[in-house]
Amino acid sequence: MTIDRLDQPRELRRSFRPHYAPEAFGKLAEExxxxxxxxxxxxxxxxxxxxxxxxxxxxxxxxxFDPYPFIFLTLMLSLQASYAAPLILLAQNRQGDRDRVQYEQDRLAYERNQADIEYLTREIAGMRRSIGELATRDFLRSELQRFSEERPESS
Incomplete structure (x- = not known):
């Protein structure tokens, strides 16, 4: 009796099901x-x-080989359509998956951009507040002129 251990991978079992790479099959379906x-x-x-x-x-x-009413031709066209429809649906599903991933990436980029804009807006507001407290050139000229007028002339 063997006990399955969770810390070790399972042994490979033989399977008679066909194996295929879903990604490769999906790419082929899209093509x-x-x-x-x-x-x-x-x-x-x-x-x-x-x-x-x-x-x-x-x-x-x-x-x-296919006399009138072309029954074999009808069969061949039906066979082609029966394979084409699922391949087209598979390709559409893969495109939908890609669109969802792209939408999620766009949403995250938008959120990052929004956060950056809010940060820059706060920084600009802070800079405006700081600039408002700085002495301007005209203020300094008027203060120097007032100071020179108050100071008695010493000669």
């Missing part, structure tokens, strides 16, 4: 979703469907 949203994909898909229909409509009967 595919990004490609599916381009005009290039639409042109490629239109060309593929036109070629498929043209081949199966105009080729000899023994060369046509």
């Amino acid at each position: 595919i979703a990004r490609f599916l949203g381009t005009a290039r994909f639409l042109v490629y898909m239109t060309g593929f469907v036109a070629l498929w229909i043209g081949w199966n409509s105009l080729a000899a009967d023994w060369l046509a």
Whole structure:
């Protein structure tokens, strides 16, 4: 009988489930979703469907692999859509996660900036108060003039 110890890692167990790196899979899903949203994909898909229909409509009967009503083409397009939809949703979820992180970083930066602005505002107010107590040039001139007028001339 073995006792599980919490201070030691567990032993690796064999698993028959497929292993994949979620980050790598997510990046691949984003790249595919990004490609599916381009005009290039639409042109490629239109060309593929036109070629498929043209081949199966105009080729000899023994060369046509998907005769009218193009059931295999419909199946292939449904298969493509069934894979595209979850990949697009996965890419949107990852984008939402990135947006939340970016929002949080923007909020923290805003709070830091707000604190800096408040600090600088207090500093400027303190400096204005200090400057108000300093003697200005005009004040010093008037005091010197008053002092010289009060002082008797000694010669």
